[in-house]
Amino acid sequence: MVSTGNPVVAAVDGSEHALNAAVWAAEEAQRRGAALEVVIANDDPARADYVDKALHQAADRCREHAPGLRVTEETLSGYAADELIRRSEYAQVLVTGSRGQGGFADALLGSVSKDVATHGHCPVIVIRSDRASTTGPVVVGVDDSSGSRAALRFAFDAASQRGCELVVMQMWREEGLLAVPLPPEDRQLVQDAIERSLTEQTAELRRNYPDVPVGHVARRAHPVAALTDASADARLVVVGHRGRGGFQELFLGSVASGVLHHARCPVAVVSDPESR
Template structure:
């Protein structure tokens, strides 16, 4: 796995929790991942500071903090019990932090080997894992960020492949490195997906284009980008898939039978200044399985 030594040497699997079903799915998945990696599990619940309009009301502030603290501690206790059911041998710690979800989890991600969130949460003051939080973490996280959605595939990882999009970009290379490691951890096959489509040429020149030759070229390009990885991971079965389609649509389709989809935060077509590319954003919204987003430096934008 690419990433800083701090993240790869003993960092925990961090998971954000709230009362939502999505967060409970994230806790289950994160506990299994911690067990798989031999890493500790860190459960984090956050509640927002006192609403600005009531800062000058000491009574309300005290009541708000007490109620929110009790509720959040209950959520952490429930999450810890759930994690123990999934991975009883994993060292687990829980912490309640005051703050807004994004900065709290971004800070946690800087010391994590993996940061896990649900795809959606409750919203409001008690909700931690709203969709915008998952997107923000995927774009800016200090570690790879897993957004748990669809069917996590518990107990069937070896039968389901890890899917990765391959486009030759810096984030794509980081995603490829991480995808091989994830496949090796699961003893699962790896499906390397390379897509190609030229909307500008196809309508006018389709009758004159040798599509078979183009597909052969794209297949050779995929083989080139995978060169060397088989030597590093000889036990990982690799299936190459070259598709004349848009990347997001092809990867969403492949996610239906996958244990995990790995994607770079920004691909070859990413616009400068965008923290999260259209392909990774589409997967976070529509994938049928958990999505793991990585940056070129091993974190979550490049």
């Protein structure tokens, strides 16, 4: 990727989990040729000393891990989710831990991370594990919606940056709790159609990213379960902010929300610029 000049933003809260997320963000900034902004939100002046210490610790950890990386640090005054959403307006990506711990635990609890993933203006990457893998493929879930096309572009870029395989997954199932399973012959027709759809969805990007080996997976399965299983061996899972299906009215789609809760690797939630 050619850097836009905008930074990668890492949100921290003083927990070890958030420190690990900040280090992950430092590596992402290096891959992108971008600066790193380490930020912490504080809506309680009584915590100022704690906040300053936590912020400096995180920024110093990033500098040690990525010598030569330009790292800045800033305290944001206000509620964490609101401030991070505002900061996402000019970030390339915003990286958070999935939860907070310790004396400032309420700054990045799961609810805050979910709020930022729901309303962020840039791709939001939630670090689900203290030991994020540096091996394995990038995995992306698609459904041929405009949101999943934005996620697919992001995933190709991420795989190219990392020099790894991209696995593109599209799942299908009979809709509705009372849906009758399709007979085998109809099931095969759907399977064939999904496989053709995957080839069509990735055709242009495969031409634009000839360095990225691409695997297609079309599967009759629940998308959250299938992407969660794939996350066990992945270095990053990418999902669209919203997709097709019965939950389009939600701000954060049911698939994105489910993967955020259950994936075993970092998860990137990519919103569709056309929907904003």
